[in-house]
Every structure is written in structure tokens, then in C-alpha cells.
Amino acid sequence: MKYAQLREFDTANGPGVRVSIFVSGCTLKCKGCFNPKSWDFNAGEEFTEETIARIIELLKRDYITGLSILGGDPFEVQNIEPVTELCKAVKAAVPEKSIWLWTGRKYENYADQPIMAYLDTVVDGPYVEKLKVKEQGKYFGSTNQRVIAIKPFNA
Numbered sequence: 001m002k003y004a005q006l007r008e009f010d011t012a013n014g015p016g017v018r019v020s021i022f023v024s025g026c027t028l029k030c031k032g033c034f035n036p037k038s039w040d041f042n043a044g045e046e047f048t049e050e051t052i053a054r055i056i057e058l059l060k061r062d063y064i065t066g067l068s069i070l071g072g073d074p075f076e077v078q079n080i081e082p083v084t085e086l087c088k089a090v091k092a093a094v095p096e097k098s099i100w101l102w103t104g105r106k107y108e109n110y111a112d113q114p115i116m117a118y119l120d121t122v123v124d125g126p127y128v129e130k131l132k133v134k135e136q137g138k139y140f141g142s143t144n145q146r147v148i149a150i151k152p153f154n155a
Ligand code: SF4
Pocket: 026, 027, 028, 029, 030, 033, 034, 035, 036, 038, 071, 072, 073, 103, 104, 105, 126, 127
């Protein structure tokens, strides 16, 4: 897996101050996608054990609420296993930090995947241009998308 960006200080994606990783690759190709460059599985840097270690170190800072995983799509076939390894390692090292994940897929189709044991919140569904959200401050881009608490009350 590759990733396009690792943000050490992100207040735009999820509650509080977060560390965010944008993984590369998406085959859904939603019309009006905010970032078509993220569709390329070969874009960005290689995701390695060192990347996981760096993310954990960044999450240890007191003022960080948690980790946000975006894309691309973290649930693509090529991405879901390394993303699961990341989530597992984060919850082992810093269990008090929440993990939020954004996917263009429906939650129901992934509810039995091992990754769900580590996620606090999933924002799901494809971006639908005609349902675009106009107000600021939402955690989703179109009104068909849902914010689903896997572990309620963990921001
Ligand atoms: S799922 Fe996300 S990254 Fe993929 S095409 Fe849709 S909006 Fe773009």
C-alpha cells in the first residue's frame, strides 16, 4: 500500500486534533470526487512498519485525540489488510486514542471484517454530487454518507 499524505496536526477530519493518513487508491471514481489524484494506487510513499511506528509516536502527544484514516479508499482490496495492521498496532500501543475511518463503501458489507474490532467510527458511502453538503463542519461530503459509531462515545 502507498499513502499520499500524513498530517501530524489535523483539525478538519474528525473531532479534536488528530493525526491523519490518506491512503492511495480508489476504484469507485465518484462523480465530483474531491481528490481524483487519490485514485492512483501507485501515488505517494510506501506504507511500512516505520510508517506505523511514526504514526504511533505522533499519537502519543497529549493533545492528539486520535487517528483519522482517509483516501483514496482504505477498504480497497489492496489496502484493507495494511490498514487493519495499522489499526491493530495503534490500539495495542495507544488504546485511548480513537480511530475514525472514511470509506466510499457501505459499512454493512464490511461489518464482519477484522478491522471493525479496532475502529471507533466509520464514515461510509460514496460521494454523490447531487447530495453535496453545503454547510461547513460536517464529517461527510454528501447527505447519503453516514457517521457510524462502532464504539459509541469514543471521539
Ligand atoms: S470513494 Fe472517496 S476517493 Fe473514492 S472516488 Fe469516491 S469520493 Fe473519491
